[in-house]
Amino acid sequence: MASAQQGTPDNRTAITLCVSLATLMQALDTTIANVSLPHMQGSFAAGPDQIAWVLTSYITAAAIMTPPTGYLASRFGLKQLFLVAIAGFTVASMLCGVAQSLTQIVLFRILQGAFGAALVPLSQSVLMNIYPREQQGSAMALFGLGVMAGPILGPVLGGWLTENYSWRWVFYINLPIGVLGFAGLSVFLPASRQNANEKLDWFGFASLSVAIGALQIMLDRGETLDWFSSAEIWIETIICVSAFYIFLVHTFTSERPFVRPALFRDSNFVAGTLFIAVVGLTYYASLALQPPYLQDLMNYPVITSGLVMGPRGLGTMAAMLVVGRLTGRVDTRLLLGVGLGLTAWAFYDMTGWTPAVSQGEIIAVGLVQGAGLGFLFPPLSAVALATLPPERRTEGAGIYNLSRNIGSSVGISIVNALLTTNTQVNHADISTHVTAVNRAFHNPEIAHFLSPVTGAGRAALDALITQQAQVIAYIDDYKLLMIATLAVVPLLVIFRKPRDGAVEHHVIVD
Secondary structure, rough: OOOOOOOOOOOOOHHHHHHHHHHHHHHOOOOOOHHHHHHHHHHOOOOOOHHOOHHHHHHHHHHHHHHHHHHHHHHOOOHHHHHHHHHHHHHHHHHHHHHOOOOHHHHHHHHHHHHHHHHHHHHHHHHHOOOOOHHHHHHHHHHHHHHHHHHHHHHHHHHHHHHHHHOOOHHHHHHHHHHHHHHHHHHHHOOOOOOOOOOOOOHHHHHHHHHHHHHHHHHHHOOOOHHHHHHHHHHHHHHHHHHHHHHHHHHHHHHOOOOHHHHHHHHHHHHHHHHHHHHHHHHHHHHHHHHHHHHHHOOHHHHHHHHHHHHOOOOOOOOHHHHHHHOOOOOOOHHHHHOHHHHOHHHHHOOOOOOOOOHHHHHHHHHHHHHHHHHHHHHHHHHHOOOOHHHHHHHHHHHHHHHHHHHHHHHHHHHHHHHHHHHHHHHHHHHHHOOOOHHHHHHHHHHHHOOOOOOOHHHHHHHHHHHHHHHHHHHHHHHHHHHHHHHOOHHHHHHOOOOOOOOOOOOOOO
């Protein structure tokens, strides 16, 4: 990563504030849109699997554009790239707010994710550059506070804006933050050197990007097009497999590939990369499932759903404070085991949810799930990168975060596709037990409202069956997420402690 001008600038406090604003803006957008998804779905007349593209397009674009951040900062200068990233993210946010169709908002979210990918790593670099070594810990703690504030404020702020204005304001809110951050960094951040000789393996980057993009389109469109009965899905699958094959061949034959194969000789890094992909899959998939459950099945107002989801972030913050004190004193594998246990228990509890579940239980389970995340992210990023040579840790961090983003976008696509399919299957199964001669219709009250021999009764009966089918489909999704969480437990035995004298390298994961 290219560094900014070294030293201790007089305007360090102002730079820190502007960097924190940029970080907060990006962190907010990881959760603020989730709670508004049911309202966007109504505006664009989209299905549950289609509206999920608003999330997956952003995450996929961020995944693709995160690894080349170091090259871009070195080639064009850290300050210049930072300003372009903030400006682009802010403009893309405004375009998302004015989008008039599902296609438009998905395209604008791709732009938003592409520009936003650089904000977190650039923020870390700036803070490390402007503070002396003895103050870098405090600077990163402040940075971490901004990162963690996003998941806490996102659902609450998103619910309030949607309830009192419209879902479009969850994107418009980025305008004042972006303008302040851009203006402050333009004035206070020192100019940085540019290295015109910096090289990037564009062929490797392009082939990997095509593979990831084709995979995501295939997953997002599969449910709508009935998967492999569609020629489009076959084409996207062939493109994905071919591009990934080309990427692998190029990686093992090129002198300076986009991803160095030597990274994958480290067992900690391989296990950590697989581990974080599953963590991203389960966590972000559950975030995508909960708002529709609360608003569509439980009839919660959008602001109420945001309020009951907000405490999840408090659980994460509290757990991270505990983990910070235990790191170095307790075996990292034990911390990860606690995180997996808490997360799996939260999903297990969700498999028993019905629309009658209380707000107290939703909040309590959210706190537990958030705490599980807090026990997973910091120690996992440390142990995954600790045994890599120092000169390869930046590259390793890029691949690590790429894996997390891919896991997140794939997880959201899978659970939404399964939700749609299982709802249809469950509806058909339940319907076979509903006939005009069913004894339940002997009850006058049931026969009055749900009579299968009247039009109004059949409509009400179909709505009830659909609701029950959806509840069962959500339970199936939560079971899948629980199983996926438990499936990575065997990876704990692979992790080994860093060699004596090695320093664990902590990475803030947005």
